Amino acid sequence: MDGDSRKIPTHEVTYARLRDMILFGHLAPGAAVTIQGLVVDLGAGMTPVREAIRRLTAEGALEPQGNRRVSVPRMSAGMLEQVAFARLTIEPKLSEMAAKNLTPELIGLLQSLDNQVDQAIRAGDVPGYLEANHAFHFCLYEASAAPVLVDMARSMWLRFGPSLRVVCARFGRVSLPDRHLEALAAMRAGDGTALRAAIERDIAQGIEQVQAALAQGEI
Amino acid sequence: MDGDSRKIPTHEVTYARLRDMILFGHLAPGAAVTIQGLVVDLGAGMTPVREAIRRLTAEGALEPQGNRRVSVPRMSAGMLEQVAFARLTIEPKLSEMAAKNLTPELIGLLQSLDNQVDQAIRAGDVPGYLEANHAFHFCLYEASAAPVLVDMARSMWLRFGPSLRVVCARFGRVSLPDRHLEALAAMRAGDGTALRAAIERDIAQGIEQVQAALAQGEI
DNA sequence: GCTGCGATAATTTGATCAAATTTCTTGAAC
DNA sequence: GTTCAAGAAATTTGATCAAATTATCGCAGC
Structure with missing residues (x-):
């Protein structure tokens, strides 16, 4: 049952969920993306959430704000x-x-x-x-x-x-x-x-x- | 003043170091990149190393091997x-x-x-x-x-x-x-x-x- | 307007658990 | 007696979490 959900690691699932939120317009441009917020919203641990955010930042889907915060980029x-x-x-x-x-x-x-x-x-x-x-x-x-x-x-x-x-x-x-x-x-x-x-x-x-x-x- | 060494986070430094190792040919194609290995070699903690590896994987600089290991991609x-x-x-x-x-x-x-x-x-x-x-x-x-x-x-x-x-x-x-x-x-x-x-x-x-x-x- | 204090959130560490690979052992077949 | 293979223990490595640390921001007080 939940044995096979264990096969695929949490950080992959978390990444996929956050990615789809961005990909399908569920997050407004300029919105803040916080680790703790996603920990609560997605019910995942801190480490998987961190990794998802880092990966998506590297892919250009999220934008570092300089002061170690991350947000959804605005289109110009x-x-x-x-x-x-x-x-x-x-x-x-x-x-x-x-x-x-x-x-x-x-x-x-x-x-x-x-x-x-x-x-x-x-x-x-x-x-x-x-x-x-x-x-x-x-x-x-x-x-x-x-x-x-x-x-x-x-x-x-x-x-x-x-x-x-x-x-x-x-x-x-x-x-x-x-x-x-x-x-x-x-x-x-x-x-x-x-x-x-x-x-x-x-x-x-x-x-x-x-x-x-x-x-x-x-x- | 010289507290700027603390200004820039460890995971950024770790990322930059690993990136340069890849960018300038210090890592052989096909070589295994392990978290614990880099923890020892770079003297960083586990989390910063993890993040560096994830970022570089997302950028195509490293390749997941399927069994949750990563390696330097071979060119074809x-x-x-x-x-x-x-x-x-x-x-x-x-x-x-x-x-x-x-x-x-x-x-x-x-x-x-x-x-x-x-x-x-x-x-x-x-x-x-x-x-x-x-x-x-x-x-x-x-x-x-x-x-x-x-x-x-x-x-x-x-x-x-x-x-x-x-x-x-x-x-x-x-x-x-x-x-x-x-x-x-x-x-x-x-x-x-x-x-x-x-x-x-x-x-x-x-x-x-x-x-x-x-x-x-x-x- | 500047300074210090408190709240919030990110960073980092170390410990613990789980998975995968390697090695060693054991037993059967030839 | 030797060889091969299957399986189990041991080692290596990755994944996750919770606590401690540190930075940043907002706000009150001067």
Whole structure:
């Protein structure tokens, strides 16, 4: 029962939980992240919490404030520009590399993940949308067999995460044409170049959302 | 006043020391990195050592072995390809961005760092060369005011580090034309495009060194 | 406005527990 | 009698926790 929950160490679980909180916009930009706070909230010991915070700080998901405090970074225009450049460089490349390794089974899995994305959008289920969208992208990227570049993409998504909560607030106002359909069509056709282009447009669209929110001072 | 030795926390110092050991090729690829070993070697407590290892693992500088041990990653052809792509994407971009912010004082500092590089090469001082070369590149990159991309570059250099010890063994056999001179000339001329090109060639040259060593089974 | 005091939180240590690896032993088969 | 292998003890190393220490911040008093 709880014997197998013992298999996976506490600091890994704690890391995963804190990471997902950041990744899916549950933590506001600028919010303080304290060790003792997380010890209480997550019910973990001090050492696992420390490690989770350190790891995420190293990944750029959290920001040291100088005076040994840590907080969720605020997005600025400059940061967004850098993240946009990195994402638009790395992720299309990953897509193209993945195209060579896609099997019918994997494409089927990606299709079902995209169905979950659509379903979440129709249901207005924002957390569900974010998780399914993340799963879709990284399921594809991991097929690239390029762990170094996937790590870089993960870091960029973590820097993006806190801003998602404001983008979510725009959901009602802005339509989201689904680039994933183009991507899936390219996968089935075995067309790496088209897949790359579809992913590139998908990313550019997401970045524009955040850029617009930023310009309107919603972040 | 001199209480500043206590100002900077132990885990930061420990992190910096371990990072430099990796960055400058003092640790062999595949070598085991144990907490207790570092506790003895670095004379630090267990918690600071743990944190240093976690941070560096998150940065890709160390590799978990599955059975909760960590080791220095071995470079493979696939890894090298990914690191090469990332470096050749990020670092020329950083150079071009930095070009806009270079002051005469900064160019002077970079010139003196390059002098240290030359001096170390002439003296056959390998550690000195590695440190000065690193300082030159990141002094330039930090002028870009793009901390996100600089972090990515740092991570790539850390993945490169362990391979440097074998590249160093080739020093006697291979000549190293100095691309830094072209870079410095471009800086003085205020030519961002030329600076970008010079740095790109410098990086490509370094990668070719490792590629050649890898092909000959020296790693 | 500056200084010292108290509260809060981070840092660090050392001890203890758990997991994994290595080594040693034992027993059976040839 | 020798060899090999399975299993158990011992050692090494990692994980977690709780207590003691130290730094930082806010606030009162001068």
